[in-house]
Amino acid sequence: MSGKHVVDPAYRAAMTGGLGTAMTTALASAGADIISIELPNDSGSENTKKVVEECGRKYTRYECDISNRQQIRETYRQMWSDGIVADIVLNCAGVQRRAAAVDFTDEDIDAVIDINLKATLVSCQEFAKKLIADKRPGKVINISSIIAYIGGKNITPYAGSKGGVMQVTKAMSNEWAEHGIQCNCIHPGYFKTAMTEQYSTDPKYADFNNYIMSRVPAKKWGLPVDLSGPIVFLASSASDYITGASIVVDGGFMGM
DSSP: OTTOEEEEEOOHHHHTTSHHHHHHHHHHHTTOEEEEEEOTTOTTHHHHHHHHHHTTOOEEEEEOOTTOHHHHHHHHHHHHHTTOOOSEEEEOOOOOOOOOGGGOOHHHHHHHIIIIIIHHHHHHHHHHHHHHHHTOOEEEEEEOOTHHHHOOSSOHHHHHHHHHHHHHHHHHHHHHGGGTEEEEEEEEOSBOOTTTHHHHHOGGGHHHHHHHHHHOTTOSOBOGGGGHHHHHHHHSGGGTTOOSOEEEESTTGGGO
C-alpha cells in the first residue's frame, strides 16, 4: 500500500481516540498518506496528525461540516484543485442519538441521517466521480455497524442510517466494479472506546454489559485496534476481487 493516499472523512467529535483514529493509524502504518476531512477546530486533529506522522506518513487536513452535503462537495473540489490524488476513501463519520422510536425529534433524525448516511453517500460520489474521470482504480470503504443487521433498541434513526450505508455500498459496487473501484463495508460490533467505556465499567450499566458478554463468544468488548486487519485488507490489492461485501467484526456476536 506504500504511497497510497487515503481520504478520511471523520466526525471526530464522536470518533477521537476511537475507531476512526485506529483505522487511520493502521492505514498509515501500512504506508498510506492521510487526507483528513474534519470539523473546524477539531480537538482530536493534532493527536491524529501526530500518530500518522510517527508512522512516517504525511497528514493533510481539510475542514468541513460533514453534515452539510454542499460543503462536502466543495471540499472535494478544493482537494482536486490542490492536486490531491486519492486512491482510497474511508467513510467513518458517525453519530448516535437515543430515544424511544416515537420520541425522536426531527432535529435528532436529521442529525443522524445527515452525518451517518448522506455524508457517506456524497463522499463516495465525489471520490468515485474523480477516479472514473481519470480512469484510475480505487477503494471505497464504508463503516456501518452490526445494528444494520439486528436493529437494536431506542436507536431507530441510527439503525436506519447504518442499514442504508450497507445498501448504498452494495449498490455502488454494482456500478463501479467495471471501473476498477471496489466498494466494501465493515460492520463493527460492540467496541470499547472513550464513548462506550462507561457501559463496560460503570455498575449502573451492569445489565447491559452482562447482555453483551452473554452474546459475545469471545467474552470481551472489541478494541479499536481489532479493526486494523480488516481495514488494511480492504484498502490493499489483496481485496481486488472483493466488492459489495460486508465484513462483520464483532467477536462472534452475530453468531449467537
